[in-house]
Amino acid sequence: MKKIFIANRGEIAVRIVRAAHSLGIKTVQAVSDADRNMLAARLADETINIGPARATKSYLNTDAIIKAAVASGCDAVHPGYGFLSENASFADAVAAAGLIFIGPDARIIRLMGDKIAARLCAEAAGLPLLPGSGGAIDAEKATEIARAIGFPIMIKAAAGGGGRGIRVVERPEDLGAQIALASNEAKAAFGDGKVYIERFVDSARHIEVQILGDGKNVVHLFERDCSIQRRRQKVWEEAPAASLTASLRDQICTAAVELAKSVSYRGAGTIEFLYDESERLFYFLEMNTRVQVEHPVTEMITGIDIVREMIQIADDKMLSFDQDEVRVVGHAIECRINAEDPDNQFAPNPGKISDLHVPGGFGVRFDGAIYQGYDMPLHYDSLLGKLIVWGEDRNAALGRLRQALGEMEIAGIKTTMPLHRRLAKDASVENLHFDINWLERWLSETSQAPRKVEVGADF
Amino acid sequence: MAKIVISSSVPGVFYRRPSPEADEFAKEGDKLEAGTTVAVVEVMKSFQAIVADQTCHFVRYLVEDDEMVMPGDPICELEA
Numbered sequence: 001m002k003k004i005f006i007a008n009r010g011e012i013a014v015r016i017v018r019a020a021h022s023l024g025i026k027t028v029q030a031v032s033d034a035d036r037n038m039l040a041a042r043l044a045d046e047t048i049n050i051g052p053a054r055a056t057k058s059y060l061n062t063d064a065i066i067k068a069a070v071a072s073g074c075d076a077v078h079p080g081y082g083f084l085s086e087n088a089s090f091a092d093a094v095a096a097a098g099l100i101f102i103g104p105d106a107r108i109i110r111l112m113g114d115k116i117a118a119r120l121c122a123e124a125a126g127l128p129l130l131p132g133s134g135g136a137i138d139a140e141k142a143t144e145i146a147r148a149i150g151f152p153i154m155i156k157a158a159a160g161g162g163g164r165g166i167r168v169v170e171r172p173e174d175l176g177a178q179i180a181l182a183s184n185e186a187k188a189a190f191g192d193g194k195v196y197i198e199r200f201v202d203s204a205r206h207i208e209v210q211i212l213g214d215g216k217n218v219v220h221l222f223e224r225d226c227s228i229q230r231r232r233q234k235v236w237e238e239a240p241a242a243s244l245t246a247s248l249r250d251q252i253c254t255a256a257v258e259l260a261k262s263v264s265y266r267g268a269g270t271i272e273f274l275y276d277e278s279e280r281l282f283y284f285l286e287m288n289t290r291v292q293v294e295h296p297v298t299e300m301i302t303g304i305d306i307v308r309e310m311i312q313i314a315d316d317k318m319l320s321f322d323q324d325e326v327r328v329v330g331h332a333i334e335c336r337i338n339a340e341d342p343d344n345q346f347a348p349n350p351g352k353i354s355d356l357h358v359p360g361g362f363g364v365r366f367d368g369a370i371y372q373g374y375d376m377p378l379h380y381d382s383l384l385g386k387l388i389v390w391g392e393d394r395n396a397a398l399g400r401l402r403q404a405l406g407e408m409e410i411a412g413i414k415t416t417m418p419l420h421r422r423l424a425k426d427a428s429v430e431n432l433h434f435d436i437n438w439l440e441r442w443l444s445e446t447s448q449a450p451r452k453v454e455v456g457a458d459f
Numbered sequence: 460m461a462k463i464v465i466s467s468s469v470p471g472v473f474y475r476r477p478s479p480e481a482d483e484f485a486k487e488g489d490k491l492e493a494g495t496t497v498a499v500v501e502v503m504k505s506f507q508a509i510v511a512d513q514t515c516h517f518v519r520y521l522v523e524d525d526e527m528v529m530p531g532d533p534i535c536e537l538e539a
Binding site: 188339340347348350378379380381382 | 470
C-alpha cells in the first residue's frame with residue numbers, strides 16, 4: 001500500500017493521516033467546499049475537492065469519492081467512521097474500482113448492518129441475546145411475543161444501530177400503534193421498514209469489546225465502558241470497564257472473539273453489549289464494522305495502534321501478535337469535546353476558535369480536529385476533539401483528567417468542557433455509580449429540561 | 460393587528476417542513492398557539508425548532524426552503 005484516500009473529515013481524518021504517515025504511506029484527503037481549511041487537509045500530502053458542503057453531495061457521494069481516489073492515484077480508501085464507513089455498496093464500489101477498502105468485506109458489513117441478521121449470527125455463535133422477536137415482526141406477532149417477555153419492550157429498526165431507530169413501549173395497548181410508527185420512521189430514515197422487539201433493560205451499562213481480525217486469527221483488545229451517554233450518544237468512555245469481574249471480563253471478551261471468528265472477520269471491529277450489573281448478565285447488542293470514536297482508550301491501555309493495525313490488515317499482513325501478548329496496563333478515560341453549549345440545552349455552537357491551548361505531559365493525549373483560528377463548520381457533527389488520559393489505575397486517570405481539563409482552553413465558541421469538568425469531579429462518576437440512563441437524569445436534576453428537536457448523529 | 464417577525468437564533472440550513480415529503484409547518488392564515496413550530500434550522504446534524512412565541516396567525520415565510528440563515532435573520536412573518 002502506497003497512498004491512502006481518506007473519505008472522511010474532522011478528527012478521525014487527522015488520526016488516519018497520522019497513522020498512514022507513521023507507516024510511510026502517502027495520504028490524499030477528501031475535502032468538501034466547507035472543509036478546505038480543516039486540519040486533516042493541512043496535514044495530508046494532497047487534498048482533492050469532492051463537492052459541496054452538504055454531506056449527501058460530498059462525503060456521502062460514492063461516485064465523487066471513487067473518482068477522486070482513482071484520479072489521485074491512491075491504492076486504498078479509509079472510510080473512518082460515520083458517512084460511508086458501514087455502507088456495503090460503498091465497500092463494493094471501492095473494490096470494483098480496483099482499490100483496497102480499509103475495513104471488512106462488503107458481505108460482512110451487509111450482514112452486521114442488518115441488525116436482525118446480526119442478532120441471528122450472534123445467536124449461532126453462542127452469544128447471549130435479550131429475549132425478543134428474533135426476526136422482523138408485525139404488530140400482531142409483536143403483541144404475542146411482548147406478552148411473553150413482559151413490558152416495557154424496545155422496538156428497534158433492522159437498519160438502525162448506534163442508538164438510532166429505537167422506541168420504548170411501556171404499555172401493551174400502545175404496542176400496535178408504536179410498531180406502525182417505528183416501521184414508518186425506519187422506512188423514511190433508512191429505506192427499510194423492518195423492525196424487531198427486545199426486552200427493555202432498565203438499568204444497564206454499555207460495554208463493548210474491541211477486536212482485530214486478519215481473516216484467520218482474531219484477538220480482542222479488551223473492553224470499554226461507554227455508559228455515560230446523552231440521547232444514546234456517548235459522551236465519556238473508559239477502558240477497561242472497572243465494574244467487570246475478571247471472570248465476566250473473560251466471558252464477554254471471549255464471546256466477542258467467537259462472533260468475529262464465526263465470520264472470519266478481517267479488520268477492526270467492535271461488539272457492543274448491554275451489561276445488567278444486578279444480574280451479572282450481558283447481552284449482545286450489535287457489531288460495528290469500523291473504527292470507533294472511542295478507540296483511543298483501548299490504545300492507551302494496550303499500547304496497540306488500532307488505526308495502524310487496520311491499515312496493515314487491509315494490506316494483507318497477518319496480525320503480528322497473538323492474544324497472550326495483549327495485556328492491559330492501567331486505565332484510560334476519554335472525554336468527547338463538542339461544540340455545544342451544555343448550559344443551553346446543548347445548542348450547537350459552530351464558529352471560529354479564537355484561542356486554543358491543549359494540555360500535554362505524561363498520559364495526556366488530544367485527538368483533535370482544531371487549531372487556533374479554525375472556523376468550525378455548521379454542516380457536520382459537533383466533535384471538536386477527544387481528550388484522553390491514562391493513569392496506572394482509575395483514580396490516577398481521574399486525577400490526571402481533572403488536571404488536563406483544568407488546563408485545556410478553547411475560546412471563541414461554547415464547548416462541552418464545563419460538563420466534563422463537572423463529571424470529572426462527580427462522586428457518582430468516581431464511584432462507578434452510573435448506567436446508560438444516569439447522565440440524562442443527572443442533567444435534568446442539575447438544569448432545565450431540554451426543548452430542542454434532534455436527530456441522532458450517525459456514529 | 461400587529462406584525463411580528465421571527466428570527467433564527469442559530470446559523471444553519473432553514474427548512475419550512477419537518478421532512479422533504481411533508482407539508483410546510485404553516486400556511487397563510489393558520490392560527491398558531493404559542494409554542495407551535497413554524498420551521499426548523501439544521502445545524503451540526505441537529506434540528507433546532509423555531510416556534511411562535513404567542514398566539515397569532517401565520518402570514519408568510521421570508522426565506523426559501525433549504526437556504527442558509529444566520530442568527531438574527533428574519534425567517535417568517537406572523538400577525539397577532
